[in-house]
Amino acid sequence: MACVDSEVNLWSIPLVALNVTVRKKLALYLNPKNTVAADWTAVAEAMGFSYLEIKNHEAARSPAESVLENWQARSSEASVGKLLSVLNEVERKDVVEDLRPLIDEDVRRYCERQKKPPEPPLQVAEVDSCVPRTLEKIGITLDDDPEGAPELFDAFICYCHSDFEFVHEMIRELEQTECRLKLCVFDRDVLPGSCVWTITSELIEKRCKRMVVVISDEYLDSDACDFQTKFALSLCPGARGKRLIPVKYKPMSRPFPSILRFLTICDYTRPLTQDWFWKRLAKALSQPASHI
Incomplete structure:
Protein backbone atom coordinates (compact mmCIF):
# COMPACT_ATOMS: atom_id res chain seq x y z
CA MET A 1 0.00 0.00 0.00
CA ALA A 2 1.51 3.32 -1.11
CA CYS A 3 2.07 6.08 1.45
CA VAL A 4 1.01 9.66 0.92
CA ASP A 5 3.69 12.07 -0.31
CA SER A 6 5.49 13.66 2.65
CA GLU A 7 5.06 17.07 1.00
CA VAL A 8 1.25 16.84 1.09
CA ASN A 9 -0.26 19.18 3.68
CA LEU A 10 -2.95 17.05 5.33
CA TRP A 11 -4.55 20.21 6.76
CA SER A 12 -5.41 21.21 3.18
CA ILE A 13 -7.03 17.87 2.32
CA PRO A 14 -10.82 18.04 2.89
CA LEU A 15 -12.51 15.33 4.91
CA VAL A 16 -14.39 14.20 1.79
CA ALA A 17 -11.14 12.48 0.75
CA LEU A 18 -11.76 9.73 3.31
CA ASN A 19 -13.86 6.92 1.90
CA VAL A 20 -16.57 4.83 3.52
CA THR A 21 -14.15 2.10 4.65
CA VAL A 22 -12.03 4.46 6.74
CA ARG A 23 -15.11 6.13 8.26
CA LYS A 24 -16.62 2.77 9.26
CA LYS A 25 -13.34 1.55 10.78
CA LEU A 26 -13.02 4.83 12.69
CA ALA A 27 -16.55 4.32 13.99
CA LEU A 28 -15.64 0.82 15.20
CA TYR A 29 -13.04 2.43 17.47
CA LEU A 30 -15.08 5.40 18.65
CA ASN A 31 -18.71 4.24 18.88
CA PRO A 32 -18.38 1.91 21.92
CA LYS A 33 -18.66 3.64 25.28
CA ASN A 34 -15.25 3.31 26.85
CA THR A 35 -14.35 4.11 30.45
CA VAL A 36 -10.62 4.06 29.69
CA ALA A 37 -10.17 5.65 26.25
CA ALA A 38 -12.00 8.63 24.74
CA ASP A 39 -15.01 7.73 22.59
CA TRP A 40 -16.93 9.61 19.88
CA THR A 41 -18.41 12.11 22.35
CA ALA A 42 -14.94 13.37 23.29
CA VAL A 43 -14.05 13.66 19.60
CA ALA A 44 -17.28 15.59 18.89
CA GLU A 45 -16.57 17.97 21.78
CA ALA A 46 -13.05 18.60 20.47
CA MET A 47 -14.57 19.35 17.06
CA GLY A 48 -16.69 22.11 18.63
CA PHE A 49 -20.09 20.43 18.97
CA SER A 50 -22.28 21.59 21.83
CA TYR A 51 -23.72 19.32 24.52
CA LEU A 52 -27.19 19.35 22.92
CA GLU A 53 -25.77 18.59 19.48
CA ILE A 54 -23.83 15.65 20.90
CA LYS A 55 -26.96 14.32 22.62
CA ASN A 56 -28.84 14.50 19.32
CA HIS A 57 -26.15 12.41 17.61
CA GLU A 58 -26.72 9.61 20.14
CA ALA A 59 -29.85 8.59 18.20
CA ALA A 60 -27.84 7.92 15.04
CA ARG A 61 -27.13 4.34 14.00
CA SER A 62 -23.41 5.16 13.99
CA PRO A 63 -22.83 8.32 16.07
CA ALA A 64 -19.16 8.63 15.04
CA GLU A 65 -20.02 8.57 11.31
CA SER A 66 -22.89 11.00 11.89
CA VAL A 67 -20.55 13.43 13.67
CA LEU A 68 -18.03 13.20 10.81
CA GLU A 69 -20.72 13.96 8.20
CA ASN A 70 -22.08 16.88 10.19
CA TRP A 71 -18.61 18.28 10.89
CA GLN A 72 -17.69 17.95 7.20
CA ALA A 73 -20.81 19.88 6.21
CA ARG A 74 -20.68 22.65 8.80
CA SER A 75 -17.00 23.48 9.24
CA SER A 76 -14.44 24.84 6.81
CA GLU A 77 -11.79 23.41 9.18
CA ALA A 78 -12.93 19.83 8.55
CA SER A 79 -9.77 18.38 7.04
CA VAL A 80 -7.79 15.16 7.33
CA GLY A 81 -5.06 16.99 9.22
CA VAL A 96 -4.22 7.17 14.35
CA GLU A 97 -1.55 4.48 14.24
CA ASP A 98 -3.91 1.71 13.12
CA LEU A 99 -5.77 3.74 10.48
CA ARG A 100 -2.92 5.91 9.20
CA PRO A 101 -2.01 3.56 6.30
CA LEU A 102 -5.63 3.55 5.09
CA ILE A 103 -5.92 7.32 5.53
CA ASP A 104 -2.68 7.88 3.61
CA GLU A 105 -3.95 5.70 0.78
CA ASP A 106 -7.22 7.67 0.57
CA VAL A 107 -5.31 10.97 0.55
CA ARG A 108 -2.97 9.67 -2.18
CA ARG A 109 -5.92 8.67 -4.35
CA TYR A 110 -7.66 11.99 -3.70
CA CYS A 111 -4.54 13.93 -4.76
CA GLU A 112 -4.24 11.83 -7.91
CA ARG A 113 -7.86 12.55 -8.82
CA GLN A 114 -7.30 16.27 -8.32
CA LYS A 115 -4.24 16.27 -10.60
CA LYS A 116 -5.65 13.97 -13.25
CA PRO A 117 -7.01 15.87 -16.29
CA PRO A 118 -10.39 14.76 -17.63
CA GLU A 119 -10.06 11.99 -20.17
CA PRO A 120 -11.10 12.88 -23.73
CA PRO A 121 -13.93 10.83 -25.23
CA LEU A 122 -12.79 7.78 -27.16
CA GLN A 123 -13.38 7.70 -30.91
CA VAL A 124 -12.48 5.19 -33.58
CA ALA A 125 -11.12 6.29 -36.95
CA GLU A 126 -14.21 5.21 -38.86
CA VAL A 127 -16.42 7.73 -37.07
CA ASP A 128 -13.81 10.43 -36.49
CA SER A 129 -15.54 12.78 -38.91
CA CYS A 130 -18.84 12.57 -37.05
CA VAL A 131 -19.51 15.74 -35.06
CA PRO A 132 -21.86 15.31 -32.09
CA ARG A 133 -24.86 17.60 -32.13
CA THR A 134 -24.49 18.49 -28.43
CA LEU A 135 -21.69 18.48 -25.90
CA GLU A 136 -22.20 16.10 -22.96
CA LYS A 137 -22.67 18.83 -20.37
CA ILE A 138 -24.53 21.29 -22.57
CA GLY A 139 -27.29 19.15 -24.09
CA ILE A 140 -28.57 17.80 -20.80
CA THR A 141 -31.84 19.70 -20.24
CA LEU A 142 -34.89 20.31 -22.39
CA ASP A 143 -34.11 23.97 -23.09
CA ASP A 144 -30.34 23.70 -23.53
CA ASP A 145 -29.11 25.48 -26.65
CA PRO A 146 -26.25 23.45 -28.19
CA GLU A 147 -24.85 26.60 -29.78
CA GLY A 148 -25.48 28.97 -26.90
CA ALA A 149 -25.25 29.27 -23.14
CA PRO A 150 -26.36 26.35 -20.95
CA GLU A 151 -29.76 26.51 -19.27
CA LEU A 152 -29.57 27.96 -15.73
CA PHE A 153 -31.96 27.59 -12.78
CA ASP A 154 -32.79 29.33 -9.51
CA ALA A 155 -32.88 26.04 -7.63
CA PHE A 156 -32.35 22.31 -7.98
CA ILE A 157 -35.15 20.33 -6.29
CA CYS A 158 -33.94 17.29 -4.37
CA TYR A 159 -36.86 14.91 -3.79
CA CYS A 160 -37.87 11.27 -3.82
CA PHE A 166 -45.65 18.25 -3.18
CA GLU A 173 -46.46 28.22 -6.28
CA LEU A 174 -42.96 29.23 -7.40
CA GLU A 175 -43.01 29.01 -11.21
CA GLN A 176 -46.59 29.70 -12.20
CA THR A 177 -47.23 32.73 -10.00
CA GLU A 178 -45.71 36.20 -9.86
CA CYS A 179 -42.60 34.63 -8.31
CA ARG A 180 -41.54 33.40 -11.78
CA LEU A 181 -38.70 31.28 -10.40
CA LYS A 182 -37.08 28.62 -12.52
CA LEU A 183 -36.78 25.23 -10.85
CA CYS A 184 -34.75 22.25 -11.99
CA VAL A 185 -36.94 19.17 -11.52
CA PHE A 186 -34.96 16.15 -12.66
CA ASP A 187 -37.84 14.04 -14.03
CA ARG A 188 -39.22 17.01 -15.95
CA ASP A 189 -36.17 18.95 -17.15
CA VAL A 190 -33.30 16.47 -17.67
CA LEU A 191 -32.93 14.59 -20.95
CA PRO A 192 -32.59 10.79 -20.69
CA GLY A 193 -29.48 8.88 -21.70
CA SER A 194 -26.74 10.52 -19.58
CA CYS A 195 -24.95 9.37 -16.43
CA VAL A 196 -27.23 10.34 -13.52
CA TRP A 197 -24.42 11.18 -11.06
CA THR A 198 -22.40 13.22 -13.58
CA ILE A 199 -25.40 15.25 -14.73
CA THR A 200 -26.70 15.77 -11.20
CA SER A 201 -23.33 17.12 -10.05
CA GLU A 202 -23.12 19.43 -13.05
CA LEU A 203 -26.60 20.83 -12.41
CA ILE A 204 -26.13 21.39 -8.67
CA GLU A 205 -22.67 22.93 -8.89
CA LYS A 206 -22.82 24.98 -12.11
CA ARG A 207 -26.41 25.39 -13.25
CA GLN A 228 -27.34 15.16 -3.89
CA THR A 229 -27.50 16.54 -0.34
CA LYS A 230 -23.94 15.62 0.58
CA PHE A 231 -22.62 16.95 -2.73
CA ALA A 232 -24.38 20.30 -2.25
CA LEU A 233 -23.12 20.56 1.34
CA SER A 234 -19.56 19.88 0.20
CA LEU A 235 -19.80 22.97 -2.02
CA CYS A 236 -20.66 25.27 0.90
CA PRO A 237 -18.99 24.19 4.17
CA GLY A 238 -20.56 25.84 7.17
CA ALA A 239 -23.63 26.80 5.06
CA ARG A 240 -21.78 29.73 3.52
CA GLY A 241 -23.76 31.07 0.57
CA LYS A 242 -27.07 29.60 1.78
CA ARG A 243 -26.90 27.15 -1.11
CA LEU A 244 -29.05 24.47 0.52
CA ILE A 245 -32.58 25.00 1.91
CA PRO A 246 -34.35 22.09 3.68
CA VAL A 247 -38.15 21.92 3.38
CA LYS A 248 -40.31 19.76 5.65
CA TYR A 249 -43.81 19.43 4.24
CA LYS A 250 -45.36 16.59 6.26
CA PRO A 251 -44.90 15.05 9.73
CA MET A 252 -42.10 12.52 10.07
CA SER A 253 -41.94 9.36 12.16
CA ARG A 254 -38.14 9.22 12.00
CA PRO A 255 -35.53 11.70 13.27
CA PHE A 256 -34.73 14.70 11.09
CA PRO A 257 -31.42 14.05 9.23
CA SER A 258 -28.59 15.12 11.53
CA ILE A 259 -26.51 16.43 8.63
CA LEU A 260 -29.13 19.18 8.07
CA ARG A 261 -29.98 20.09 11.66
CA PHE A 262 -27.74 23.14 11.67
CA LEU A 263 -29.63 24.71 8.73
CA THR A 264 -32.76 26.85 9.06
CA ILE A 265 -35.65 24.94 7.52
CA CYS A 266 -38.91 25.93 5.86
CA ASP A 267 -41.55 24.00 7.82
CA TYR A 268 -44.87 23.48 6.02
CA LYS A 279 -43.30 33.76 0.37
CA ARG A 280 -40.28 32.95 2.60
CA LEU A 281 -39.10 30.17 0.31
CA ALA A 282 -39.49 32.30 -2.83
CA LYS A 283 -37.59 35.17 -1.21
CA ALA A 284 -34.72 32.88 -0.22
CA LEU A 285 -34.48 31.42 -3.73
CA SER A 286 -34.69 34.80 -5.49
CA GLN A 287 -31.73 36.34 -3.66
CA PRO A 288 -28.82 37.09 -6.06
CA ALA A 289 -25.99 34.62 -5.56
CA SER A 290 -23.43 37.44 -5.49
CA HIS A 291 -25.17 39.10 -2.50
CA ILE A 292 -25.09 36.14 -0.08
Whole structure:
Protein backbone atom coordinates (compact mmCIF):
# COMPACT_ATOMS: atom_id res chain seq x y z
CA MET A 1 0.00 0.00 0.00
CA ALA A 2 1.51 3.32 -1.11
CA CYS A 3 2.07 6.08 1.45
CA VAL A 4 1.01 9.66 0.92
CA ASP A 5 3.69 12.07 -0.31
CA SER A 6 5.49 13.66 2.65
CA GLU A 7 5.06 17.07 1.00
CA VAL A 8 1.25 16.84 1.09
CA ASN A 9 -0.26 19.18 3.68
CA LEU A 10 -2.95 17.05 5.33
CA TRP A 11 -4.55 20.21 6.76
CA SER A 12 -5.41 21.21 3.18
CA ILE A 13 -7.03 17.87 2.32
CA PRO A 14 -10.82 18.04 2.89
CA LEU A 15 -12.51 15.33 4.91
CA VAL A 16 -14.39 14.20 1.79
CA ALA A 17 -11.14 12.48 0.75
CA LEU A 18 -11.76 9.73 3.31
CA ASN A 19 -13.86 6.92 1.90
CA VAL A 20 -16.57 4.83 3.52
CA THR A 21 -14.15 2.10 4.65
CA VAL A 22 -12.03 4.46 6.74
CA ARG A 23 -15.11 6.13 8.26
CA LYS A 24 -16.62 2.77 9.26
CA LYS A 25 -13.34 1.55 10.78
CA LEU A 26 -13.02 4.83 12.69
CA ALA A 27 -16.55 4.32 13.99
CA LEU A 28 -15.64 0.82 15.20
CA TYR A 29 -13.04 2.43 17.47
CA LEU A 30 -15.08 5.40 18.65
CA ASN A 31 -18.71 4.24 18.88
CA PRO A 32 -18.38 1.91 21.92
CA LYS A 33 -18.66 3.64 25.28
CA ASN A 34 -15.25 3.31 26.85
CA THR A 35 -14.35 4.11 30.45
CA VAL A 36 -10.62 4.06 29.69
CA ALA A 37 -10.17 5.65 26.25
CA ALA A 38 -12.00 8.63 24.74
CA ASP A 39 -15.01 7.73 22.59
CA TRP A 40 -16.93 9.61 19.88
CA THR A 41 -18.41 12.11 22.35
CA ALA A 42 -14.94 13.37 23.29
CA VAL A 43 -14.05 13.66 19.60
CA ALA A 44 -17.28 15.59 18.89
CA GLU A 45 -16.57 17.97 21.78
CA ALA A 46 -13.05 18.60 20.47
CA MET A 47 -14.57 19.35 17.06
CA GLY A 48 -16.69 22.11 18.63
CA PHE A 49 -20.09 20.43 18.97
CA SER A 50 -22.28 21.59 21.83
CA TYR A 51 -23.72 19.32 24.52
CA LEU A 52 -27.19 19.35 22.92
CA GLU A 53 -25.77 18.59 19.48
CA ILE A 54 -23.83 15.65 20.90
CA LYS A 55 -26.96 14.32 22.62
CA ASN A 56 -28.84 14.50 19.32
CA HIS A 57 -26.15 12.41 17.61
CA GLU A 58 -26.72 9.61 20.14
CA ALA A 59 -29.85 8.59 18.20
CA ALA A 60 -27.84 7.92 15.04
CA ARG A 61 -27.13 4.34 14.00
CA SER A 62 -23.41 5.16 13.99
CA PRO A 63 -22.83 8.32 16.07
CA ALA A 64 -19.16 8.63 15.04
CA GLU A 65 -20.02 8.57 11.31
CA SER A 66 -22.89 11.00 11.89
CA VAL A 67 -20.55 13.43 13.67
CA LEU A 68 -18.03 13.20 10.81
CA GLU A 69 -20.72 13.96 8.20
CA ASN A 70 -22.08 16.88 10.19
CA TRP A 71 -18.61 18.28 10.89
CA GLN A 72 -17.69 17.95 7.20
CA ALA A 73 -20.81 19.88 6.21
CA ARG A 74 -20.68 22.65 8.80
CA SER A 75 -17.00 23.48 9.24
CA SER A 76 -14.44 24.84 6.81
CA GLU A 77 -11.79 23.41 9.18
CA ALA A 78 -12.93 19.83 8.55
CA SER A 79 -9.77 18.38 7.04
CA VAL A 80 -7.79 15.16 7.33
CA GLY A 81 -5.06 16.99 9.22
CA LYS A 82 -7.54 18.47 11.69
CA LEU A 83 -9.13 15.04 12.26
CA LEU A 84 -5.75 13.50 13.09
CA SER A 85 -5.03 16.45 15.39
CA VAL A 86 -8.35 15.92 17.21
CA LEU A 87 -7.66 12.20 17.66
CA ASN A 88 -4.25 13.00 19.12
CA GLU A 89 -5.77 15.69 21.32
CA VAL A 90 -8.18 13.19 22.92
CA GLU A 91 -5.30 10.73 23.27
CA ARG A 92 -6.50 8.21 20.71
CA LYS A 93 -3.09 7.73 19.15
CA ASP A 94 -3.96 4.03 18.81
CA VAL A 95 -6.62 4.93 16.26
CA VAL A 96 -4.22 7.17 14.35
CA GLU A 97 -1.55 4.48 14.24
CA ASP A 98 -3.91 1.71 13.12
CA LEU A 99 -5.77 3.74 10.48
CA ARG A 100 -2.92 5.91 9.20
CA PRO A 101 -2.01 3.56 6.30
CA LEU A 102 -5.63 3.55 5.09
CA ILE A 103 -5.92 7.32 5.53
CA ASP A 104 -2.68 7.88 3.61
CA GLU A 105 -3.95 5.70 0.78
CA ASP A 106 -7.22 7.67 0.57
CA VAL A 107 -5.31 10.97 0.55
CA ARG A 108 -2.97 9.67 -2.18
CA ARG A 109 -5.92 8.67 -4.35
CA TYR A 110 -7.66 11.99 -3.70
CA CYS A 111 -4.54 13.93 -4.76
CA GLU A 112 -4.24 11.83 -7.91
CA ARG A 113 -7.86 12.55 -8.82
CA GLN A 114 -7.30 16.27 -8.32
CA LYS A 115 -4.24 16.27 -10.60
CA LYS A 116 -5.65 13.97 -13.25
CA PRO A 117 -7.01 15.87 -16.29
CA PRO A 118 -10.39 14.76 -17.63
CA GLU A 119 -10.06 11.99 -20.17
CA PRO A 120 -11.10 12.88 -23.73
CA PRO A 121 -13.93 10.83 -25.23
CA LEU A 122 -12.79 7.78 -27.16
CA GLN A 123 -13.38 7.70 -30.91
CA VAL A 124 -12.48 5.19 -33.58
CA ALA A 125 -11.12 6.29 -36.95
CA GLU A 126 -14.21 5.21 -38.86
CA VAL A 127 -16.42 7.73 -37.07
CA ASP A 128 -13.81 10.43 -36.49
CA SER A 129 -15.54 12.78 -38.91
CA CYS A 130 -18.84 12.57 -37.05
CA VAL A 131 -19.51 15.74 -35.06
CA PRO A 132 -21.86 15.31 -32.09
CA ARG A 133 -24.86 17.60 -32.13
CA THR A 134 -24.49 18.49 -28.43
CA LEU A 135 -21.69 18.48 -25.90
CA GLU A 136 -22.20 16.10 -22.96
CA LYS A 137 -22.67 18.83 -20.37
CA ILE A 138 -24.53 21.29 -22.57
CA GLY A 139 -27.29 19.15 -24.09
CA ILE A 140 -28.57 17.80 -20.80
CA THR A 141 -31.84 19.70 -20.24
CA LEU A 142 -34.89 20.31 -22.39
CA ASP A 143 -34.11 23.97 -23.09
CA ASP A 144 -30.34 23.70 -23.53
CA ASP A 145 -29.11 25.48 -26.65
CA PRO A 146 -26.25 23.45 -28.19
CA GLU A 147 -24.85 26.60 -29.78
CA GLY A 148 -25.48 28.97 -26.90
CA ALA A 149 -25.25 29.27 -23.14
CA PRO A 150 -26.36 26.35 -20.95
CA GLU A 151 -29.76 26.51 -19.27
CA LEU A 152 -29.57 27.96 -15.73
CA PHE A 153 -31.96 27.59 -12.78
CA ASP A 154 -32.79 29.33 -9.51
CA ALA A 155 -32.88 26.04 -7.63
CA PHE A 156 -32.35 22.31 -7.98
CA ILE A 157 -35.15 20.33 -6.29
CA CYS A 158 -33.94 17.29 -4.37
CA TYR A 159 -36.86 14.91 -3.79
CA CYS A 160 -37.87 11.27 -3.82
CA HIS A 161 -40.65 10.09 -6.10
CA SER A 162 -43.16 9.49 -3.30
CA ASP A 163 -43.05 13.26 -2.60
CA PHE A 164 -43.71 14.26 -6.19
CA GLU A 165 -47.20 15.60 -5.42
CA PHE A 166 -45.65 18.25 -3.18
CA VAL A 167 -43.08 19.02 -5.89
CA HIS A 168 -46.00 19.70 -8.26
CA GLU A 169 -47.42 22.14 -5.70
CA MET A 170 -43.99 23.78 -5.44
CA ILE A 171 -43.92 24.21 -9.22
CA ARG A 172 -47.37 25.87 -9.14
CA GLU A 173 -46.46 28.22 -6.28
CA LEU A 174 -42.96 29.23 -7.40
CA GLU A 175 -43.01 29.01 -11.21
CA GLN A 176 -46.59 29.70 -12.20
CA THR A 177 -47.23 32.73 -10.00
CA GLU A 178 -45.71 36.20 -9.86
CA CYS A 179 -42.60 34.63 -8.31
CA ARG A 180 -41.54 33.40 -11.78
CA LEU A 181 -38.70 31.28 -10.40
CA LYS A 182 -37.08 28.62 -12.52
CA LEU A 183 -36.78 25.23 -10.85
CA CYS A 184 -34.75 22.25 -11.99
CA VAL A 185 -36.94 19.17 -11.52
CA PHE A 186 -34.96 16.15 -12.66
CA ASP A 187 -37.84 14.04 -14.03
CA ARG A 188 -39.22 17.01 -15.95
CA ASP A 189 -36.17 18.95 -17.15
CA VAL A 190 -33.30 16.47 -17.67
CA LEU A 191 -32.93 14.59 -20.95
CA PRO A 192 -32.59 10.79 -20.69
CA GLY A 193 -29.48 8.88 -21.70
CA SER A 194 -26.74 10.52 -19.58
CA CYS A 195 -24.95 9.37 -16.43
CA VAL A 196 -27.23 10.34 -13.52
CA TRP A 197 -24.42 11.18 -11.06
CA THR A 198 -22.40 13.22 -13.58
CA ILE A 199 -25.40 15.25 -14.73
CA THR A 200 -26.70 15.77 -11.20
CA SER A 201 -23.33 17.12 -10.05
CA GLU A 202 -23.12 19.43 -13.05
CA LEU A 203 -26.60 20.83 -12.41
CA ILE A 204 -26.13 21.39 -8.67
CA GLU A 205 -22.67 22.93 -8.89
CA LYS A 206 -22.82 24.98 -12.11
CA ARG A 207 -26.41 25.39 -13.25
CA CYS A 208 -28.42 26.06 -10.06
CA LYS A 209 -27.94 28.88 -7.55
CA ARG A 210 -29.41 26.84 -4.72
CA MET A 211 -30.89 23.48 -3.84
CA VAL A 212 -34.21 22.80 -2.11
CA VAL A 213 -34.27 19.50 -0.21
CA VAL A 214 -37.74 18.02 0.33
CA ILE A 215 -37.42 16.15 3.63
CA SER A 216 -39.62 13.16 4.47
CA ASP A 217 -39.30 9.65 5.87
CA GLU A 218 -38.89 8.38 2.31
CA TYR A 219 -36.10 10.88 1.65
CA LEU A 220 -34.03 9.17 4.36
CA ASP A 221 -34.01 5.92 2.34
CA SER A 222 -33.11 7.48 -1.02
CA ASP A 223 -29.53 6.97 -2.23
CA ALA A 224 -30.01 9.65 -4.89
CA CYS A 225 -31.19 12.24 -2.33
CA ASP A 226 -28.33 11.30 0.00
CA PHE A 227 -25.78 11.87 -2.78
CA GLN A 228 -27.34 15.16 -3.89
CA THR A 229 -27.50 16.54 -0.34
CA LYS A 230 -23.94 15.62 0.58
CA PHE A 231 -22.62 16.95 -2.73
CA ALA A 232 -24.38 20.30 -2.25
CA LEU A 233 -23.12 20.56 1.34
CA SER A 234 -19.56 19.88 0.20
CA LEU A 235 -19.80 22.97 -2.02
CA CYS A 236 -20.66 25.27 0.90
CA PRO A 237 -18.99 24.19 4.17
CA GLY A 238 -20.56 25.84 7.17
CA ALA A 239 -23.63 26.80 5.06
CA ARG A 240 -21.78 29.73 3.52
CA GLY A 241 -23.76 31.07 0.57
CA LYS A 242 -27.07 29.60 1.78
CA ARG A 243 -26.90 27.15 -1.11
CA LEU A 244 -29.05 24.47 0.52
CA ILE A 245 -32.58 25.00 1.91
CA PRO A 246 -34.35 22.09 3.68
CA VAL A 247 -38.15 21.92 3.38
CA LYS A 248 -40.31 19.76 5.65
CA TYR A 249 -43.81 19.43 4.24
CA LYS A 250 -45.36 16.59 6.26
CA PRO A 251 -44.90 15.05 9.73
CA MET A 252 -42.10 12.52 10.07
CA SER A 253 -41.94 9.36 12.16
CA ARG A 254 -38.14 9.22 12.00
CA PRO A 255 -35.53 11.70 13.27
CA PHE A 256 -34.73 14.70 11.09
CA PRO A 257 -31.42 14.05 9.23
CA SER A 258 -28.59 15.12 11.53
CA ILE A 259 -26.51 16.43 8.63
CA LEU A 260 -29.13 19.18 8.07
CA ARG A 261 -29.98 20.09 11.66
CA PHE A 262 -27.74 23.14 11.67
CA LEU A 263 -29.63 24.71 8.73
CA THR A 264 -32.76 26.85 9.06
CA ILE A 265 -35.65 24.94 7.52
CA CYS A 266 -38.91 25.93 5.86
CA ASP A 267 -41.55 24.00 7.82
CA TYR A 268 -44.87 23.48 6.02
CA THR A 269 -46.22 21.31 8.86
CA ARG A 270 -46.83 24.28 11.19
CA PRO A 271 -50.38 25.60 10.54
CA LEU A 272 -49.65 29.01 12.09
CA THR A 273 -46.89 29.78 9.61
CA GLN A 274 -48.23 28.13 6.44
CA ASP A 275 -49.45 31.49 5.12
CA TRP A 276 -45.85 32.71 4.99
CA PHE A 277 -44.28 29.48 3.77
CA TRP A 278 -44.17 30.07 0.00
CA LYS A 279 -43.30 33.76 0.37
CA ARG A 280 -40.28 32.95 2.60
CA LEU A 281 -39.10 30.17 0.31
CA ALA A 282 -39.49 32.30 -2.83
CA LYS A 283 -37.59 35.17 -1.21
CA ALA A 284 -34.72 32.88 -0.22
CA LEU A 285 -34.48 31.42 -3.73
CA SER A 286 -34.69 34.80 -5.49
CA GLN A 287 -31.73 36.34 -3.66
CA PRO A 288 -28.82 37.09 -6.06
CA ALA A 289 -25.99 34.62 -5.56
CA SER A 290 -23.43 37.44 -5.49
CA HIS A 291 -25.17 39.10 -2.50
CA ILE A 292 -25.09 36.14 -0.08
